[in-house]
Amino acid sequence: xxxxxxxxxxxxxxxxxxxxxxxxxxxxxxxxxxxxxxxxxxxxxxxxxxxxxxxxxxxxxxxxxxxxxxxxxxxxxxxxxxxxxxxxxxxxxxxxxxxxxxxxxxxxxxxxxxxxxxxxxxxxxxxxxxxxx
Numbered sequence: 001x002x003x004x005x006x007x008x009x010x011x012x013x014x015x016x017x018x019x020x021x022x023x024x025x026x027x028x029x030x031x032x033x034x035x036x037x038x039x040x041x042x043x044x045x046x047x048x049x050x051x052x053x054x055x056x057x058x059x060x061x062x063x064x065x066x067x068x069x070x071x072x073x074x075x076x077x078x079x080x081x082x083x084x085x086x087x088x089x090x091x092x093x094x095x096x097x098x099x100x101x102x103x104x105x106x107x108x109x110x111x112x113x114x115x116x117x118x119x120x121x122x123x124x125x126x127x128x129x130x131x132x133x
Contacts, residue, residue, distance in 0.1 A: 008049075010099040012079035017058030019081065019094075023050030027096060028109040031116035034065050038080055042120025045096035046083060047105035054082075054092050 011018040027047040035044040060082075061075040072082040083093035096105035110116070118124065127133075 006104075007053075008099055008101065008104055010081075010094065012058070012074035012077050012081060012098065014074065014077035014079070016076040017056065017060060017074040017079070017081065019054060019056045021049040021054040021092065021094060023053055024048070024094075024105060027105040027107045028111050029107045030111050031114075031120065032112035033115050035112070036115065036117075038063075038065060038071060039095075042117045043110065044080070045102075045105065045107050046093040047096045047099075048091050049094055051084075051090055051092040 005022055006024075007020050007022050008024055009018065009020045024047050027045065029043040029045050031043045036042065038044070059075045060072045063071045063073065065071045065083075068087065069083055069085045071080055072084070073080045079098060080095050081098055082095070085091065085093070094105070096102050096107070099105055119126075
């Protein structure tokens with residue numbers, strides 16, 4: 001424990017659930033099958049925080065996504081917010097894209113890359129647009 005002491009805030013897409021936490025560390029992208037299916041994306045960016053610093057406002061739903069972890073999401077809009085690993089009771093993994101300042105959780109690794117689609121691999125060239133195309 002004991003990462004970044006700053007209180008970081010975030011929320012779901014509809015704003016019904018907001019949270020704050022500190023101790024951010026160990027940000028990583030995950031391309032495991034469960035993360036891909038739960039998010040509908042090629043990878044999810046997670047950042048670890050101290051679980052005892054997490055303060056949540058709003059109603060969460062819970063989904064047991066594997067034999068070793070559960071996910072928490074907004075019951076209204078479905079935004080995936082947290083991952084709680086059974087063997088890491090002091091930690092909570094926060095979906096980094098839900099942070100008000102997601103740059104605070106720049107991934108340092110990409111895990112479960114054997115499950116990553118080719119189009120989510122580094123160097124896969126696509127056209128970029130600052131806004132909708």
